[in-house]
Amino acid sequence: MYSQPSDRLKSTMKLSKKIALCISLISFSLIVVILFPFIKKEFSYNISTLKATKTSLKPVDTHFSILIPKIFVNAPIEKNVDPASREIYQKALEDKVAHAKGTSLPGQKGNVYLFAHSSLLPWQNSKYGPVFYLLNKLKAGDRIYLFYNNSQYTYQVKDITIVSPDKTGFLYTQTNDYLLTLQTCYPPGFNTQRLIVIASQIR
Numbered sequence: 001m002y003s004q005p006s007d008r009l010k011s012t013m014k015l016s017k018k019i020a021l022c023i024s025l026i027s028f029s030l031i032v033v034i035l036f037p038f039i040k041k042e043f044s045y046n047i048s049t050l051k052a053t054k055t056s057l058k059p060v061d062t063h064f065s066i067l068i069p070k071i072f073v074n075a076p077i078e079k080n081v082d083p084a085s086r087e088i089y090q091k092a093l094e095d096k097v098a099h100a101k102g103t104s105l106p107g108q109k110g111n112v113y114l115f116a117h118s119s120l121l122p123w124q125n126s127k128y129g130p131v132f133y134l135l136n137k138l139k140a141g142d143r144i145y146l147f148y149n150n151s152q153y154t155y156q157v158k159d160i161t162i163v164s165p166d167k168t169g170f171l172y173t174q175t176n177d178y179l180l181t182l183q184t185c186y187p188p189g190f191n192t193q194r195l196i197v198i199a200s201q202i203r
Helices: 003-051 086-092
Strands: 064-068 073-081 097-100 110-115 143-148 151-163 178-186 193-201
Touching: 073 086, 143 178
Parallel strands: 073 097, 110 178
Antiparallel strands: 064 073, 064 143, 097 110, 143 151, 151 193, 178 193
8 A cells, every 4th residue: 555655765865866876976067176276386396395396597488477496487567567456367377477566676675566366267277377376385495496587586485364355454565675475365275364474585
């Protein structure tokens, strides 16, 4: 008398399990696709560190570029990008590091402010898009090189901090020193915090 409902229940349970399995597989696949660029970067960094690979101080562009041998950054810089215009800076960050409009330039007193992405969406294809992904690997004493108008400027990291997105004071730093500030989103793949690296020019 009650066999038919029982069979239907069993069929429903089997179908539910299949659907749940499919959802789990799809979710896992999406996670792998999203995380793969990050895993690849970390793996490459660890392998290169073990091999003690040295990056040549040959910039990609002597007109304006940044080179950080420790984390294998060698990227061109777009000058005078408006940090208040999302449309403008997002366009610049597709293939370059951005120099914040209104901040100093290499060789000038004040604060040279540069910002770039730490990650991109899996379907976005850009050589320099996630250029600051490994920025959190820097430590006090590490060297950063800027090239501007065919001259080289050497900076030494002195401080690294993580702040909330509303802490924009670093952008407006007034100083008589020769400073460099780098900014990117942190952690990579998220937009919840900002990683700030501050360096001083040493030559």
